[in-house]
Amino acid sequence: MVNTTANTEVRGLRRSPAAHLWTDFAVGSVAGERGVTLREIPFQTMVGIRVDPSSEAGRRIGTVTGGLPLACGNVTSGPSGLAVLWLGPDEFLAIAPDNGGVDGGILAAALVEALGESSGQVVDLSSNRTTLELAGPSARDVLEKSCAADLHPRAFAPGTAITTEIGKIPVVLWKTGPETFQIFPRASFADHLGRWLLDGMGEFAAAGSPTWH
Incomplete structure (x- = not known):
């Protein structure tokens, strides 16, 4: 018999690879016509x-x-x-x-x-991996700063997934919607990639309205 109480307790103790960056992700996310948001889906x-x-x-x-x-x-x-x-x-x-x-x-x-x-x-x-989700009108602009793949919608339509590199970090990149990308780095690269993406979002944060209060 499976001990569901024990399983729930164990699940409650889990800590995701980028959990320490969640506040930074929220602060760095921007709403608006040129907005971009970043979060971890653990x-x-x-x-x-x-x-x-x-x-x-x-x-x-x-x-x-x-x-x-x-x-x-x-x-x-x-x-x-x-x-x-x-x-x-x-x-x-x-x-x-x-x-x-x-x-x-x-x-x-x-x-x-x-x-x-x-x-x-x-x-x-x-x-082995975690999930970072980059979304919003400027999500592709952020990715294109350090990803050599052709991310234009004519070449990378929603529903497409590829292996590529972002900031020289090997990832699986999945376009789950018109302006939404899920990125799957290895867990050991989550901190580096999370900070890399935040840095790429900086120009939009300076011009937009933060989503976190």
Whole structure:
């Protein structure tokens, strides 16, 4: 039997990689026509998958996730907010919000079962990365200061995800809306990247209205 009380207590003790910057993120966020906001979305479930999507194991895993993306930049959507991002021809990242809809351990176990004895790999990476969300009319301007990828909407439409670098930090970058980007750095880079993005937001903070009071 699962001790739900103990699990709740443990969850309450968690501290995200960028928690110490939350106030700075709020102070540095700006509203308005040229606004940009930055926040951390902590504790999202992340599971790395390596499998040939055309194989029988790939089809079984796709049944669990709602499908696997088949081309660079593609993202598939599954149950309870689950999404799968394409990282390579046989490499994927499954992501689900920490809202009770998907349990990371249960998801990883289901994917391991779906993989079975077939060639491939399933690894729970939930503690390996965190999520920084940059949003607003000037979000792309901030990213373009230190990201070499073409982020113009004609090349990087909403729903697209790529691996790239921001400030020389390797990240997965997912455009979740017309002016919203989720950035997935490794946990050890969360502080550096968070401060880097805040510095890039500085010119807009000087000209706009802060969202934090």
